[in-house]
Amino acid sequence: MEEEVNNKSDWTSSISDILGWSLDFSIGERNFSISLLDVLMILVIIILTRIIIWSIKKALNTRVTHNKLDKGKAYAIKQIVTYLFWTISIVYMLDYVGVKITALLVGSTALFVGLGLGLQDTFKDFVAGFVILMERTVTVGDIVEVDGVIGRVLEVGLRTTFVQTRDDIYLIIPNQRLTNQQVINWSQSKRVTRFSVSVGVAYGSDTKKVKELLLEAVKEHTMVAKNPDPIVHFRDFGNSSLDFMVHFYSSNLFRIETVKSDIRFTIDQKFRENGITIPFPQRDLWIRNWQEAGRDEAPKSTKETDE
Structure with missing residues (x-):
């Protein structure tokens, strides 16, 4: 029995010796010592930090899944929690191994001033990042x-x-x-957004028919919202065409150019089927007194040829 106790005592002493093994080093005039136990504690802090952050993220994701929390708000909270817990963990680990943050800041004032001047744009980005995450703009x-x-x-x-x-x-x-x-x-309002497509038709076209076809082309697209209703504006009497603009609403903000392209294809097809012409640009050229101008230029041209 006594031998078993001695063996247990020796085993405990061996573990203590192993955990007590330390690495001594110095930074400037300060001496530091990190033991194996300190390393293990640092690993424990890192693991605990990761577990806490993972648990919070999982809880937020669950609330998002059940529509109890907005996805954007959950993301902002997760980012802030991640930065906050890792900052606290790093400060605690430094303090645990004997690095006093206050003394480090005081002793590195000149260094931080230099970094502040050289990295002021980076610091502005960090501050702006916190503002964006907090305000969720x-x-x-x-x-x-x-x-x-x-x-x-x-x-x-x-x-x-x-x-x-x-x-x-x-x-x-x-x-x-x-x-x-x-x-x-474009997403801040959380509602559909209004977009428009412009088109010109030839003078003499049936404007009421044009309006009807434009509304049909827009309403047939699956990505166009049913409410509010699309509307057509007769914009102007252009130089070569009667100018129209059809306004519609859609929630497909990112690929809206594809939606517009589809609507233009449909408009072109419907205009062709109903005899509505999309005109080319036209320009009338007026030449005043062209006969007199021709007589004046003829002798000049002959004279130049003779020479």
């Missing part, structure tokens, strides 16, 4: 227009936002551009 799935480029938001990061354009080109936009510049968020 732009979130995943939104259709936005930045500098005339329209695209779908794929990811809102802490520094940059990833956007997919209608040409399937992926843009990386610094977050400060989304807060400092004018940005059109």
Whole structure:
């Protein structure tokens, strides 16, 4: 019995010796020591942090699935929670191994000043990222227009936002551009948006028939909303045509150009079937006193030939 106790004591002592093994190093004038136990504790903190974040994300996804939480709001909460918990974990791990954050900040003031001057745009992007995530002015799935480029938001990061354009080109936009510049968020209203297609018909066309055909072409498309109803405007008497514009509503914001193209095909087909002509540009050329101009130019031309 006594031998068993001694063996157990030796085994415990061996484990303590292993866990007590440490690595000593220095940074500047400060000395640090990290033991195997510290490494294990750091791993435990990392694992716990990942489990907590995973649990929160799963709970948010469940609420989104049951329509109890908006998808964009859930994404913003997940991003903020992720950044917050990892920041807390990193600070705690540094403090656990003996790195005092306060002393580190005080001792690195000059370094941070230099970094602040050199990376001020990056810091602005970080601040803008928090603003976007908190205010949710732009979130995943939104259709936005930045500098005339329209695209779908794929990811809102802490520094940059990833956007997919209608040409399937992926843009990386610094977050400060989304807060400092004018940005059109087509999805912000969460309702259908109005679009339009223009067309001109030849003078003498039956304008009531034109209006009827335009409404038919729009209403036949499956991606056009039934409410509000589409409307047709007789815009103007153009130089070569009678100009019309048909307005319609759709929720297919990202691929709306494809919808417009389909509607134009349908309009062209219906106009052909009903004898409605889409005219070419026309221009009338008037020449005044052309006979006198011809007589004046003839001698001049002969004289040049003689020479």
